[in-house]
Amino acid sequence: MSSHDRAAAAVFAQVALAADGAVIGIALAYVAVQSWFKFNTTSSALHKIRRAPVVRVSDLRSLIASSSDDNNTSDESELAVGKLVVVRGIVEAKSAVDGNWRSLRPNILVSHESGERAVVLQRTQTCIYNEWRGLFGWTSDLRTLFARSWKEQESTSFRTVPFILVEAGQWPHSDYVIVNLDGSRHPLPLTTVYHQLQPVHASPYTFLQALFGHEYPVSIVNEIYVCLGDFVTVGLLDEEKILPIGKEISAVGICSTQDGGSEIKSCKDLPYFLSDMTKDQMVVDLAFRSKVLLWSGILLGSLSFGILGYAIVRNWSRWKEWRQQRQVQRSSDAAAAAAAEIGDEEAGDAPDGELCVICLMRRRRSAFVPCGHLVCCQGCALSVERESAPKCPVCRQTIRTSIRIYGS
Template sequence: MSVHDQAVAAVLSQLALAADGAVLGIALAYVAVRSILKFTANSSALHKIRDAPSVRVSDLRSLVSLSGDDADNSDRSDGEKLVIVRGVVEAKSAVDVNWKSLRRNVLISNESGEKGVVLLRTQTCIYNEWRGFFGWTSDLRSLFGRSWKEQGSSSLRTVPFILVEGGRWPQSDYVIVNMDGSRQPLPLTIVYHHLQPINATPYTFLQALFGHEYPVGLLDEEKILQLGKDITAVGMCSLKNETPEIRSCKDLPYFLSDMTKDQMVVDLAFKTNVLLCSGVVLGSLAVGILGYAAVRNWNRWKAWRQLRQVQQQNAAANNEADSQTVAEDEETGDVQDGELCVICLMRRRRSAFIPCGHLVCCQRCAQSVEREVAPKCPVCRQTIRNSVRIYDS
């Protein structure tokens, strides 16, 4: 692991363990929710594909016609029915009855000469990175530079095509494939693959010197959907001008695929089980981590609050002690002999005994006399009940 990768890992670990793992718990909860949502979508797609009829191209017309008459069919929408049909790819121009049918409308690979109905050409620039003499600059770019790298460009071309049955078919036994709005992956075949090295330039040397990424090769690829390929179409089928047409269903992960219906069911069932298990496990971990973080932070808050209360009490006690000290300093200041306490002979007389009313003691000595078993006035020896502090006006 390089230095900048270690730095990124350290930063991510510190962020994940922040607040006693609360950030990590939230991230796991997000992943768990995403897993549960994907599980729900895959489970729904699994039930739809499992219940969808698998028919031949020649049976589509009668099946869609019957579904259009069935008002209780839950899969029907404006005469559409979810079906699974397997057939062979053929250009639509082969069945068009007009003068254009004399020339088939197909796509031809520029490099291999293969014929198809879908042509995907991609150019990917491959980068390399040497840390160079000033490679420390890549550590600063490592957090952001990954998203700046341009991978390449691609172009997708399609022509109208159909699926026929077994390569021999009357003109009525075919289904038109509608690619509008399709986002599912296509079963394309690589017909051209070439990696061309890029010659180094003085600018490339400067990029390498300062630790920047520099291009080392250009990868050209061509993928096509070949004529005569046996594929499976999963989608909504309807009659357009008395001709069956199938289009993709956005709720399904498949549209055109090399797999059969049984293979799709097995694949979706496996993905559904994995998503369910991952959602449950990650959700349990998220709940445990968030609960631990909540308890830890709650205990920290309670400890902080108790410490705050103790600090406030200590501050109040210190203020009271300071005030008492100031008061005692005032009481033990310049006091005349006739105003001194008769017990300690240090502080000013401030407390009068009840019921005798003698003002002969300071407040501290008066409280000491009150705490005796049989409190009596030190002057008249009369039993006292309590004392009261006397303030000068």
């Protein structure tokens, strides 16, 4: 670890431990609240998937029809309401069941590298480069703390064709369910068919190649341009993932009728849509997640509560000490001001009957309330008032305050 990284870590530790750990306590409380929200979402998804029936593709129409009969809805428009189900089937291109001249040329995707047929094709090109230190290294420290993702920049192309799920071993595919990916942000069970890391040594010649049409990511050009001679070693990671035809997957979503056929769409409240797992595996995975989120929320919440409680007690005690010191300082300042105001004029010659009964040096200037005895100078009167149980030195009566008496 360099000196800049150690300095950044020291600053981060000081900020985290500020106010006796209150910052850490607040951060842990935030994470605990997020864990609790995720636990509620995961528990709800687990409950829904447990209740969802596992059906075959051929039974979907009868299931939707029986569901609509139970709801006493005979109108065909009501069939689009749908029902949450778990369907397991084989991936097939929709063009295979269209039944027209287009089926002679099936609408499928072909992998550029492996040549396999697929319905989903995703190509990713990631630029991996050593970070530029910048002026005095501060750029690296900022990236280390706030933007580690800057070290990798990727460009992704995603292509799909309409596809369906059919039952295994059934031909022709008379019963099928159309998979609707519109609005779905769930991860797809893609298979990696190509993976290659190609090192590239950035140089002025590389920059010229990029300018004249060589297929390098824009991030390489920008990095070389910014470095201005301080070039870095760049690596290009090419990946290709597909959803191949013939793969068996599970679809979890809302199934409804669409144009006389069955269609399944994703449910935003569920973490799965298309998955390699079966329903039982999904239930086990969600149950494990919910337990981890629950106990992590309880643990982090208890820890944050303890840290925040300790920080509150410590800061409250410090505030009380500061307040007491402030009061003592004000009293000292008032006494010093009073002594300065008294000055040398009261330290002069005075009859014995007019001298303070405590210091026997200054004139009597302050009368006690409520007894009214004029027996002390202003400085000694203030000292008597600051006592825990102030009493008049003559009559020993409890006093509240003193009043300075000015002679004519």
